[in-house]
Amino acid sequence: MTTAQLVSEIKKKQSFLCIGLDVDLNKIPEHLLKEEDPIFAFNKAIIDATHHLCVAYKPNTAFYEAYGLKGWKALEKTIVYLNENYPEIFTIADAKRGDIGNTSTMYAKAFFEDLAFDSVTVAPYMGKDSVEPFLEFKDKHTILLALTSNQGAFDFQTKQLEENELYKEVLKISKTYKNSENLMYVVGATKAEYLAEIRQIIPESFLLVPGVGAQGGNLQEVCKYGLNNQIGLLINSSRGIIYASKNEDFAQQAAKKAQEIQNEMSAFV
Template identity: 80%
Template sequence: MTTPQLVQQIKAKKSFLCIGLDVDLTKIPTHLLELEDPIFEFNKAIIDATHDLCVAYKPNTAFYEAYGLKGWQSLEKTINYLNEKHPEIFTIADAKRGDIGNTSTMYAKAFLEDLNFDSVTVAPYMGKDSVEPFLDFENKHTILLALTSNEGAFDFQTNPEVSGVSEELYKTVIKTSKTWKNSQNLMYVVGATKTEYFTEIRKIIPNSFLLVPGVGAQGGSLSEVCKVGMNEDVGLLINSSRGIIYASAGVDFAQKAREEALKIQQEMQEILK
């Protein structure tokens, strides 16, 4: 998917919501556990109930890898269902991969070619030769971990002593990434709990899309993120996972998920006005 196609979908749906498909078998409705593939059936129900309210879905691959081969098959069925039924929706493999050379190439092929996701999250710590293999894929996006929403982000990412150039490490990462081959295919993860940094980030990458986790359960504010992070093309994908998909543990889970997604979409629609 190209960036203009993503922007077009945002305008059409009046939404920049990304729904995280982080499936924990201990949290999904118990009646699904009787089915052959409860993970896929849960995802399918969530997708069917919310696809018109969001522009992206983001399965975190750890929630599938934890269940071995069956979990991976559930992930494959989920992305195939999305690509077949809703090809206009942007898909994110939240895999946070990071390695060098041929290993990165194989990770890239796994998610962007074999599974055919539109994008994949990548850790930048090992530098350009760990990221550029992902950037080689046409009309695919690499979402670089820039400034994350967790408490440990302060250990390195906002510490100027780590980079050794008298500026916070996250700034060095973002600035350096702009020099890499096919950097136009980059997006960036910036946590919603770090709104005080958005203005500086937008000075460096004013036109890039930001994937923003941390709204809702982690305490981030949608309105505050939009005030400091939005650009002319919106430029934001706001992720919500637990607050939507686990809105109910009963047979009405999909309808309750829709209700929660609708609340966010309506707030986004007002912001877009």
């Protein structure tokens, strides 16, 4: 998917909501556990009920890998279902990968070709030759971790280097990578006050903002500092939407939560 298509979808739906599909079998409605593939059954119901309210879905691969082969199969079925039924939706493999050059190419193939996601999240620690292999894929997007939403972000990311904090160096240096037009960035919503400075370094890029909702981020604040002339934001909510209810009506309750956020977002589009 091109960035222009994503922006057009955001305008059409008046939403820049991304729904995180982080499926934990201990948290989904009990009646689904009788299904042959409870993870996929859960995802399918959530997707069918919410696809008109969001522009992106983001399965975090950890939740699938934890269930081994069954989990990987459910991930594969989920992305196939999305691509076949809702090709207008932007898909994010939240995998936080990154390795030396030839190995990053294998990861890129795994997520862009085998699983056919539109984008993948990548960790920057290993630098240029660990990121550029992902950027070679046309109309695929690499979402680089810049400033994450967890407490540990302050361990290294906000440490002062010679000129900048580390996360700003990540932003600045990654802009020089080949095909850097295929980059987006993860910026945690728990640090909305950083967004103004981030926008000075990367005014045009899309930002994937986790941490609104369960992690305490504030939509108004994020929009105030993070919006650009093509919106430029994807705001993720996972638990707050998908676990709105453990009853038979879980998908409708999820849609209700998504609707609330979409209503709030429409004022900004």
